[in-house]
Amino acid sequence: MSTTFPHDPQAKALFEQIASWPIYDPHSHIDAHSPASRNLDEVLGYHYYTELAHSAGMPAAEVDPGLDPFTRARNLSRHLHRIDNTVQYSWLLEIARTFHGFEGDRIDADTIDDLYRRADHSQDGEAWDRSVWQTSQLEAVFLTNDFDDPLEGWDTSTYVPCLRTDDLVLKLHEPRTLQRLMASTNVDVEDVKSLRLAIASLFEYFVEHGARACAISLPPDFIPRKATPIASQNSVRRALKHMDLRPDEHEEIRSLVFWTLAELCAEWKLPFDLMIGPIRNVYPAGVTGGRDLFDRRVSLHDYAALFNHFSEVTFPVSTLSPDAGAELVAFSWILPNVVPNGHWWYSNVPAFIAADLKARLQAVPKTKQVGYYSDAYKLEFILPKFNMYRRLLAEYLAEDCIRGRGWTEDRALELARLVLLDNPRRIFARPNES
Known part of the structure; x- marks a missing residue:
């Protein structure tokens, strides 16, 4: 379920139809040899999270590439409460819920260990790539x-x-x-x-x-x-x-x-x-x-x-x-x-x-x-970002069209x-x- 679901009933009906369609994505930076994330650090390492957390007070050294992935993820998690108002945080929450079965409403230092365990697909290889693609x-x-x-x-x-x-x-x-x-x-x-x-x-x-x-x-x-x-x-x-x-x-x-x-x-x-x-x-x-x-x-x-x-x-x-x-x-x-x-x-x-x-x-x-x-x-x-756009498109179509x-x-x-x-x-x- 998208975390950006429209509240207007007509927009909601449109969104449900649009969200059932396939996604054709004409620009990304995906690595075709390793398209899906093997661990949570690869999700949290998206520049939006590191730059927003740094802007809100996190020292850049806490996400230094030389640190091990789990340490970087835990360091960043201590600062996520400062950016939970942003749309980028909503993408993160949707990823956690859709792909990793996360049921909480906050991703922070208290929940990061459980989510990191859920998001560990280091042994799944191409099977995990196919799962994310299909979902x-x-x-x-x-x-x-x-x-x-x-x-x-x-x-x-x-x-x-x-x-x-x-x-x-x-x-x-x-x-x-x-x-x-x-x-x-x-x-x-x-x-x-x-x-x-x-x-x-x-x-x-x-x-x-x-x-x-x-x-x-x-x-x-x-x-x-x-x-x-x-x-x-x-x-x-x-x-x-x-x-x-x-x-x-x-x-x-x-x-x-x-x-x-x-x-x-x-x-x-x-x-x-x-x-x-x-x-x-x-x-x-x-x-x-x-x-x-x-x-x-x-x-x-x-x-x-x-x-x-x-x-x-x-x-x-x-x-x-x-x-x-x-x-x-x-x-x-x-x-x-x-x-x-x-x-x-x-x-x-x-x-x-x-x-x-x-x-x-x-x-x-x-x-x-x-x-x-x-x-x-x-x-x-790809899914949470497209869902953000789909919601806005559905709201426009309901109201204006x-x-x-x-x-x-x-x-x-x-x-x-x-x-x-x-x-x-x-x-x-x-x-x-x-």
Whole structure:
């Protein structure tokens, strides 16, 4: 039973129907080789809990990676009472109840030993992965794969590869990135032409191994543009020689690689997921995963030339700043290839989701919306996070569509199925099935 169950009877009926459907999750950080948590520390280690507890007074050393898992879990449990008002805590409670048979109403220092014992699946291996998958009614979960991931050892029709390209765009000047690129493609990168050949071979390999999207997370100061041929050639040459680069040379390389990625997305008919806005390491003293923030000055206007130039590429867009929702609605309103995609990170809070969900469903064509993705690192988190969105969606449909516009329940459910299942299945179909 979801801990976020609607109280309104009509919304409750809608939620029950929606919750019976499979989950199609178009973005996560799941490890296909170890998708479900083997112990409670792997659940509590999700950055939301460590960063919230640290923000509320827990020393970062209490969840140091060098500690044993049980000690980390017990240390964190002593601080959970300070964050039990948060939606993230409700996900934790739902996981404990749904997957581990926990019957209490608090997870704290008094109950942590029992819950840790219940959540111990260290000997269960793939059987536990299958159990969580089936309980959650998962249909497909998209991964986040480094460009040199061999993509072997799992069923790519269920755990779907996605080519993540942050390192290619933002770190190509680093010797290690170039070494990885050449090792994974067998292309000797010597200039701009051979660099493109290497990146093209990545697309070929990923698509052959079931990839259905290319994705990147971009800082707020990034402005996509077509690189200047001579300047980019010189910048790439200097980077290949491991020379110190000026800021404008870094910018040329970033522009060149990013534009190349967009061109290859067009060639291979892959959606290009853009996750826009994070600034890394704003809080260096924070816990792992809890050091990044966003900058409100980012604007999709900087991406207008990209969207216009690559009209044949679908861009599912996520913005990190909660107050960027109106701009994303406006771009999705008029540009056929811009798709509002889920509710990401700091915007993944019911108050922000409810406002954005309402604006999107009132203003953007229903056939070009991807309602939600989990962004989860372990399978157990997919169900409670989707249930949070499902509740908000059911409440909106009951209030605005059925009571507000006189829709039937069936018509409201058709809209829900579009944004949760039909649209992501179509937008992220295999390239030869699009």
